[in-house]
Amino acid sequence: MSEETLNRKQAQRQQNILAAEGYLELATALEDPCGLELELKKQLADLALGCLNEILRPSGHKPYVLFLKGQAHRIAQRPRLAITFFEQSHKIDSENLHTCLALAWCCKRTQQIDKAVEVMQTAVEMNSESCISHYNLACYCALNHRIDDALMHLTFALNLNPDYRLRIASESDFDSIRDNPRFADITTLAV
Secondary structure: OOHHHHHHHHHHHHHHHHHHHHHHHHHHHOOOOOOOOHHHHHHHHHHHHHHHHOOOOOHHHHHHHHHHHHHHHHHOOOHHHHHHHHHHHHHHOOOOHHHHHHHHHHHHHOOOHHHHHHHHHHHHHHOOOOHHHHHHHHHHHHHOOOHHHHHHHHHHHHHHOHHHHHHHOOOHHHHHHOOOHHHHHHHHHHO
């Protein structure tokens, strides 16, 4: 293959990735209450998948292309399909926090709470200063009735970023531990 052909293929690959990113960004740009209708989000996600499926040999972009495919399925509310791509991406690039967050999110929505906890524990081990990782791990531990772990990670999250306290009132994942006196202590201290 000539250098010119190779350069042209690389440019086309990059163009497809940029187009897919654009479709996915557009699908997620307007969140509630002004969000796009699900059908339009699905159409944008499918357009992104069309671009990504044209990339036959993603070479150095493989984990990212798999991640984007997972994101497209997540946005289209196909979490089981998304998990497949997020897991493949995670196997190649196990240090990507965004992949862990997305994978755990999908696991929660498919009732795989143990797996969501496991994935977020990996994320916390990768970056112990990641507030969102501790917060999400607290959510999943609460859903899994691991009260001590939930409270510990919620404490870490609020210590890292006290603004996360604003999310707690509307976070249904914490409903199972709201009556726990330690939960009240932790959330009161954070105010």
